Amino acid sequence: MTNNPGSKKESNMETTAIRTQIERTQFMEHSAPLYLTSSYVFEDAEDMRASFSEEKERNIYSRFSNPNTSEFIEKIAAMEGAETGYAFATGMSAVFSTLAALLNSGDHIVSARSIFGSTHSLFTKYFPKWNISHSYFNVNEIDSVESLIKPETKILFAESPTNPGVDIIDLEELGRIAKKHNLILIIDNCFATPYLQNPIKFGADLVIHSATKLIDGQGRVLGGVTVGSADLIREIYLFSRNTGPALSPFNAWILSKSLETLLVRLDRHCENALKVAEFLEQEANAENVKYPFLKSHPQYEVAKKQMKLGGNIISFEIKGGLEAGRKFIDNVQLCSRSANLGDTRSIVTHPASTTHSKLSEEDRLEAGITPGLVRISVGLEHIDDIIKDLKQALNA
Known part of the structure; x- marks a missing residue:
């Protein structure tokens, strides 16, 4: 899939952002082309069967994957130190789909109170419909987090820096707590981007970005992405493959180019x-x-x-x-x-x-x-x- 000078681990972040790219076509283009197609064709019935059963790793339908979205995901995952990811139409579709894919009725979330307004609405207005509850901790009282954890707690969620108060939460401490209690730690890294902060280094399992913001950087397109461990991303992929919040190929192409600067x-x-x-x-x-x-x-x-x-x-x-x-x-x-x-x-x-x-x-x-x-x-x-x-x- 990629055409890199050396492995991603050996490259500095600037090089990774610029040189991670989909394979060139027969036209040997220098910049990745746009793949504006909704679907893909198959050589024969067996090729089609093997592809849909996932015996083959290939593009089937652009709601599932597309070369442009794959390039964008691979860049973000490499920059964050993640195994893989999935790209979404917006930042909030990334937040919702990530949480909805991993939570079941009766589960509980512990979250920082200082979060984006729409995320707060998910926790307070929509998730209760599915019997998913939450508890908030004050960003300045991280010592209270463990007292909020229940047997049914599954996810520990936070933004850092926070929106809009620009508070900072100790990610290393959250990582310690999550590991101790076997929780999934999810960090919204929108304000920092992969350049300024890598939550996975401090124990995060998943990292979410609203790519609409600094990743695009020019107020042009909407997008979101979640990266992290392959087993968790698999669940998010399957949920999103069926519910359809996928990033468009055109927006993915824009965002992938934006990462270069x-x-x-x-x-x-x-x-x-x-x-x-x-x-x-x-x-x-x-x-x-x-x-x-x-x-x-x-x-x-x-x-x-x-x-x-x-x-x-x-x-x-x-x-x-x-x-x-x-x-x-x-x-x-x-x-x-x-x-x-x-x-x-x-x-x-x-x-x-x-x-x-x-x-x-x-x-x-x-x-x-x-x-x-x-x-x-x-x-x-x-x-x-x-x-x-x-x-x-x-x-x-």
């Missing part, structure tokens, strides 16, 4: 974000600035242990609460007002009135989302222009 993009994202965070710490109208590689971050030492750089997401509070937060959003000129993140363009979001607005006020506060909280996804514009815009909006 992920590291150089992230270097600039992180450089800009640290400078923005340092600027915000000095601003009178901004407080509780949180960025993983700021020394003032409560989990700074943990972040330095498990992340290469701090990422591109900053959270802070505007003095004045909800109305001040909205006024700040209204007054930005360069930065985009959007609920997305990880784009080349800097983006400001007011989570209490947008991404987490469906949560009750109590749930938002429990997740650390105050009325004045603002999330900034720092882009690739010149740092002076980003800071100039934020400064005038804060002073407005």
Whole structure:
């Protein structure tokens, strides 16, 4: 399947992202072509039988696999240190399908409370329909995790850094707990990407990405991916093969090409974000600035242990609460007002009135989302222009 200079283990991540590719066709193309086909043909009846019985490893139908999605999966798996994976139409389809494939009626999830709003809705609104329960732990109280584990607990789930509060959870400690209690540890690694953090090194069994964000990096396509141990991915593959949340070949082609520039993009994202965070710490109208590689971050030492750089997401509070937060959003000129993140363009979001607005006020506060909280996804514009815009909006 691949055309690599040496094995994946021998290659550095930049090389893996660029040189992992599907085999060239007879046309000897340098860049992987698009395989826009819904199905594939067979040589004869025996070839067809053997393929459907999985005696042969080959493409049958693009809901199951496609050369473009296979290339994307192989790249992410290699970069994360995983055995294999499966690619999805969106990040949330990756989250839902991964959990639904592994959980049965009566099972229990232990999760960090600070998670994406739609994941929270899965736990609180939809999984209870199938008698799947959950318990939350505060990201700052990891010592409480073991007290929440029940005989029926099957999965330990967390994001780190968290959305939108940019808290850091000690993945090594979660890995220890999961191994001790024979739990499946699943980490949503969206904010970090495979470049900045590899949860499998700390004991994670599965890693999930919303590829829509930094992996695409340009706000073009939707996508998601789960990678990890082959036995767990097998269950996720079988579930997804039947339920149909597969990533399209075109989006997979885009995302695979995006991985080739992920590291150089992230270097600039992180450089800009640290400078923005340092600027915000000095601003009178901004407080509780949180960025993983700021020394003032409560989990700074943990972040330095498990992340290469701090990422591109900053959270802070505007003095004045909800109305001040909205006024700040209204007054930005360069930065985009959007609920997305990880784009080349800097983006400001007011989570209490947008991404987490469906949560009750109590749930938002429990997740650390105050009325004045603002999330900034720092882009690739010149740092002076980003800071100039934020400064005038804060002073407005």
